[in-house]
Amino acid sequence: MKQLSVFIRKEFFHVFRDRKTLLLLFGMPLAQVLLFGFLLTNEIRNAKVLICDYAKDDASQRIIEKLKASRNFDVVQQKPSNAAIQEAFRKGSISLAIVLPQHLAYDLEHNHSAGVQIIADASDPNKASTLSSYATNTISAYQAEINMPVNGPRIDTEIRMIYNPELKGVYNYVPGVISLVLLLICVLMTSIAIVKEKESGTMEILLVSPLNPFLIIISKAVPYFVLSVVNLSCILLLSCTLLGMPMQGSLLLLYFESSLMILTCLSLGLLISNVTASQQAAMLISLMGMLLPTTLFSGFMFPLENMPMPLQLIANLVPSKWYYIIVKDVMIKGLGIRDVWKETLILAGMTTVLLLISVQTFKTRLAS
Amino acid sequence: MNREVVIRTDKLTKQFGDFIAADQLSIEVYAGEIFGFLGANGAGKTTAMRMLCGLSVPSSGTATIAGYDVYSQTEQIKKHIGYMSQKFSLYEDLTVRENIRFFGGIYGLSDKQIKEKSALLINTLGMEQMAAKLVADLPLGWKQKLAFSIAILHDPDIVFLDEPTGGVDPITRRQFWDLIYNAADRGITIFVTTHYMDEAEYCNRISMMVDGQVKALDTPANLKKQFNVATMDEVFFHLARSAKRKGD
Numbered sequence: 001m002k003q004l005s006v007f008i009r010k011e012f013f014h015v016f017r018d019r020k021t022l023l024l025l026f027g028m029p030l031a032q033v034l035l036f037g038f039l040l041t042n043e044i045r046n047a048k049v050l051i052c053d054y055a056k057d058d059a060s061q062r063i064i065e066k067l068k069a070s071r072n073f074d075v076v077q078q079k080p081s082n083a084a085i086q087e088a089f090r091k092g093s094i095s096l097a098i099v100l101p102q103h104l105a106y107d108l109e110h111n112h113s114a115g116v117q118i119i120a121d122a123s124d125p126n127k128a129s130t131l132s133s134y135a136t137n138t139i140s141a142y143q144a145e146i147n148m149p150v151n152g153p154r155i156d157t158e159i160r161m162i163y164n165p166e167l168k169g170v171y172n173y174v175p176g177v178i179s180l181v182l183l184l185i186c187v188l189m190t191s192i193a194i195v196k197e198k199e200s201g202t203m204e205i206l207l208v209s210p211l212n213p214f215l216i217i218i219s220k221a222v223p224y225f226v227l228s229v230v231n232l233s234c235i236l237l238l239s240c241t242l243l244g245m246p247m248q249g250s251l252l253l254l255y256f257e258s259s260l261m262i263l264t265c266l267s268l269g270l271l272i273s274n275v276t277a278s279q280q281a282a283m284l285i286s287l288m289g290m291l292l293p294t295t296l297f298s299g300f301m302f303p304l305e306n307m308p309m310p311l312q313l314i315a316n317l318v319p320s321k322w323y324y325i326i327v328k329d330v331m332i333k334g335l336g337i338r339d340v341w342k343e344t345l346i347l348a349g350m351t352t353v354l355l356l357i358s359v360q361t362f363k364t365r366l367a368s
Numbered sequence: 369m370n371r372e373v374v375i376r377t378d379k380l381t382k383q384f385g386d387f388i389a390a391d392q393l394s395i396e397v398y399a400g401e402i403f404g405f406l407g408a409n410g411a412g413k414t415t416a417m418r419m420l421c422g423l424s425v426p427s428s429g430t431a432t433i434a435g436y437d438v439y440s441q442t443e444q445i446k447k448h449i450g451y452m453s454q455k456f457s458l459y460e461d462l463t464v465r466e467n468i469r470f471f472g473g474i475y476g477l478s479d480k481q482i483k484e485k486s487a488l489l490i491n492t493l494g495m496e497q498m499a500a501k502l503v504a505d506l507p508l509g510w511k512q513k514l515a516f517s518i519a520i521l522h523d524p525d526i527v528f529l530d531e532p533t534g535g536v537d538p539i540t541r542r543q544f545w546d547l548i549y550n551a552a553d554r555g556i557t558i559f560v561t562t563h564y565m566d567e568a569e570y571c572n573r574i575s576m577m578v579d580g581q582v583k584a585l586d587t588p589a590n591l592k593k594q595f596n597v598a599t600m601d602e603v604f605f606h607l608a609r610s611a612k613r614k615g616d
């Protein structure tokens with residue numbers, strides 16, 4: 001017990017004396033949450049849109065007024081010509097062009113139908129589809145205003161965005177950032193902390209001492225476990241107060257699930273430290289081997305449903321995927337353990353397997 | 369000299385696949401003596417030393433360290449030995465005092481013992497001014513002396529020193545050897561590897577390893593007589609010349 005306490009004390013000295021790492025540890029997650037929360041929203045504002053008004057009648061004027069009023073668009077008007085549109089797209093000075101044809105008002109009134117052309121720069125497909133749907137919505141709003149008579153029965157679709165009615169990006173990013181940060185601290189920092197002892201030769205001294213080698217692992221894990229929980233609390237506090245992230249479910253459950261995730265990551269870190277001999281190698285494996293798949297496969301950047309089957313299967317092996325689902329379920333949907341037990345079980349299974357493998361490799365290394 | 373044997377190996381062998389790193393070592397080291405363990409790079413010294421420290425399980429042969437068996441009683445062995453590696457190995461981002469406290473702690477010393485011993489250690493080394501400094505800020509010579517003092521902090525029966533004076537100046541080496549003599553006078557057996565032949569002269573007895581085998585074992589004076597040469601350098605050359613393995 002005494003050995004463990006002096007060892008853990010030493011580990012905290014290491015952590016707190018390394019100012020740069022400490023800054024990175026706490027600064028990076030907070031910066032990420034703020035960045036994702038405030039700056040990176042899916043909403044597009046002030047997109048340059050070119051309007052070619054061939055109609056120049058009442059209808060076209062009112063549509064243009066509406067477009068101008070929208071904060072999504074920054075309207076540029078020009079003498080209507082096809083060449084002008086093409087030129088503007090080529091130069092990249094606009095992202096969208098709307099062509100209002102001649103006799104727009106007349107067609108609407110007499111034929112009950114008129115065509116408006118929307119041209120989008122689809123070199124960025126997401127932006128193109130978002131902008132064209134904004135434009136369509138604006139034009140439909142005008143249509144609703146003039147109360148256009150419709151022939152035959154009409155289906156009204158009513159859309160309700162549940163759990164996230166305002167479609168806030170934060171709901172998506174915060175759970176993602178939490179999984180990333182836990183991964184980064186636990187895997188990267190633990191593996192580096194252990195490999196550091198190998199590199200500096202102190203590991204040999206520790207192994208020659210009567211210290212139980214498993215105490216080395218535990219002592220390395222404890223500080224990073226504590227740091228991770230502190231970091232998690234900071235992120236939660238920040239996202240719930242500043243970014244309006246909800247906390248619908250049980251906080252206790254969230255911490256329990258997070259502890260499980262931290263344990264998974266610690267085992268991964270240990271495994272990496274067993275198979276590498278230098279800090280650089282440990283860092284490279286942690287970053288390339290862990291961070292990349294987590295970003296790709298946890299589902300927070302790219303929807304998993306869109307991936308080809310083999311990649312979806314691979315995604316199942318990424319612990320963060322399951323953790324990400326749990327965090328969203330608990331924080332946003334307010335679900336309890338009864339609804340996330342499956343994911344919890346998977347995560348627990350992964351932790352057990354990883355822990356067994358890493359302890360086994362540690363033993364083998366000791367025996368050589 | 370007291371003839372109690374603290375290290376006894378009999379045909380101790382370590383084999384990695386086809387490669388015999390240590391071949392049938394049979395040595396005896398007496399309590400309180402300074403035993404030089406010599407050999408060219410790659411001769412198998414480190415492998416042998418790792419077996420004696422309980423870090424590596426021998427392939428065959430027997431060995432007892434401080435009366436404990438290297439196969440079954442490594443825990444006991446670890447409690448009764450100290451170790452200082454050729455790589456400088458204290459924690460650079462801890463202060464002198466914190467390092468002493470840490471190593472005292474993992475060897476199971478009580479807080480009171482640690483307090484007394486660190487005061488004594490700092491006093492003996494004359495490090496009062498530096499006790500609160502980070503080890504990273506100490507000159508190499510001081511670090512080595514501190515590392516040695518910490519290796520014997522828990523009063524081990526034997527201390528293993530793996531090329532302890534690599535890279536330090538002659539004056540510091542001399543001071544370092546004073547520390548070694550002091551420890552030996554306190555009854556601690558010193559098992560030291562070195563490449564400096566003047567240091568070999570300081571040892572009570574030395575063994576010389578060539579290609580995994582102990583080719584010679586005697587006092588420096590006797591070895592010089594045996595090979596009919598004037599210096600330990602020549603003894604070393606004489607023996608190491610026959611090596612077939614290349615050094616690393």
